[in-house]
Amino acid sequence: MLSAASLAFEVSLTRLFSYLFVKSYVYILISLSVAGGGFGAVLTYYVKTDRRHLLTALIVLFPPTMLLLLYTINSMGTVLIPSLIFTFLVFFAVGVFQVLIFQESGMKVSALYAADLSGASVGSLLSFLALNAGGAVISLALAALLLAAAGLVLYFMYYRRRRSTLLLAVVTLALALGGFWFGSEDHLLPTRTWQKEMTVMLNNGSSKAQITETRWSAFGRVDLVETENPLFKTMFIDGAAGTKMVKMSEGQVSQALANSLLLQYMGGIPLLVTEEQDKELAAVIGSGGGIDVVTLLLSGFKQIDAIEINPDFIDVVRSYDQYNGGIYNDHPKVAVYEDEGRSFLRSSEKQYNTILMGLPIIKSARNFSNHSLSENYLFTSNAFNDYLNSLAPGGSLIIITHYPNELLRLISNAVTAFGERGISPREAMERIISIGTDRNPTLIIKNDPFTAPEIAGFQAILDNLPVRGSTNFIPGQPQRQLQVAASANSNSGGAAEARPEFQPLLYSLSRGDIALEEYIQQNSEDISAVHDDSPFFYRMEKGLPSELLIVAGTVLLLLLSIGLLFTYKNRSMNQIQEKSAAFRALISFGLIGFGYMLVEIGVLQKFIIFWHHQTLALTVVLAVILVSSGIGSLISARINTPKQFALVVTSISALAVTAAFLLGPLLIKLENSGTGLKLILTIVLTAPLFLPMGVPFPFLLRSITSLKNGKSLYPWMIGFNSITSLGGGVLAMIAAMSIGYTSVTLIGAACYFSLALLAGRNTRNNV
16 A cells, blocks of 8 residues: 555656646656655654654654645645655655554565565556546545555554544545645646746736646646637647647638748748648647648648647547537548657658658656656657658658757757768758748758759748748858848847858858767757667756756765764674674665666666557556566565575676667567557566566565664665665666666666675675
């Protein structure tokens, strides 16, 4: 109950915070809150045995009380620090409960740890189901109630205080009901959150924007916002990443709207150059509300595949078929697919004349259990190879971006992808065009060099439409100096300024005057190419993100604090051998925490593209991983000597190294398997690694009982393991962003190899 509820609480909290906060704060809040488990575990050591019933009774009330306070605070206005404190205390309670169960149940450690892991796997699946059924608010309240229920069972079983248990149950239920009420949609209004796109729209009094429909799921919260403008409705995911639904009653749009989409919208302007014979088949990746689908229809495309991964977007558009002309309801020219766009194209044999991607970005924490920051597999150099493979002869890939450096990074990816095909940067630039203002610069890419008529067409667009920006580039055209109006901060005294027509670095790259590396280095942000092993496209700052450094620094401080406290506590140990064994045990539990999380994250990422669905993939794979380790925990009861233990841990290290290099390529070859076969393959490919990974924790916890007052060390070992698990998640992100996810798995393997060396030392010392 405890493990299922705590994981479900963490996942649901991630979804709620993704709606209330921007993603960088979500990562900080969740990570530091989870650290409360380590604090709770260590604190239990300092609570006298005859006082533990009071502590248990108190913290039974923590989950519903803190959730009620969290909802109350956020209904008044989203506040970071109270949110952190309240959720930290919930996980603090989890840490206390966990230690009490291990210390006082009298059950075998192997059985308890198996229950711990298996319960977590159930929590993974329950949270996915609860989020889809009732959303983050309901899922979070149910998880908090289940946490409190686990505490009540613990309190009654250990202390047998019936009246107190009944009173606690009544108070807990009352608090939970209050949490349900305060957590309703009426109290958690987006106008009280951070200034996301939806919040800005709602606060714009002139548009009279209002939310007319809300849906929660494991993807997040989808809101439909209407304004006084009857031509558009806007859908948001977690208050950001808006996508437009276009009014197309009875399959027709007004002439003014058609002109807007074809002559002003950057999804339509590049289509002005497309010849009629190249309008047979188009694909829209991230079709959202359908604005790109409508634009392609107006442009004259005969068939369109709309690919959207969020089922709520599809359902909302379908429910407004009278408004949008039923573009997702069996439209004769539109086929709708609920799938991840890149994976869909890779598994399809279709060849498209145009692939259009209109701002396909998710601006919230997407990863299950939030152990890592947002990745984007749509915009890696590997992805560009997939898109180029899906283009018909003469076909084009069109990507609308948010601001200049995003487009410049896309060009780095495209040039890298062409380089893997034996095409030099200079030749690659003959296949790349960039037009559009700095608000929405747009990239057009082809497999072959642009033809003279196409180049002339795009030059005419630049000359006749207001789409000039700082990143414009057209191959084969001379660099001209244009007279443009002076900017507000210019020193020209208001006189017109001469500026190059094309982006200078792009122009130099196209002429072979600079290498790709120089093009990248001269930018103020990181515009280097990204790849599937490190798919952090939207991490544009040079160096590590500030939120990652904050969490890393905090984790390091916590580990040092626990280490110093443990050193101070151990000063009273008389025998040097026992003191040394206790320190080796602490280090060993730390290696398990780091190693397990690193290997888990490294392996999980390999399955995202394989399953075509990030949330579902992480739910299924995480459940398989935890169940496998739970079985391994039961098997650990048969491991009786340090030598046997060292052999098991060495095998983990070897299997992790194998997975790091072979798992990714193998999954790519198998990704077109059916759902049932994918589940079998997931079990076959993960269980052999994660089953033995369930052995070290219970074996070592059982081993320290041989020391004097060994059970009193449980809080330290469990607490240190909890904090190092969080540290493993942070280290995984640092390594993934710096050198890739393959290295994450290899570092995890190194942790287990170090653990094997420690076990070998124990064997020599017979300790």
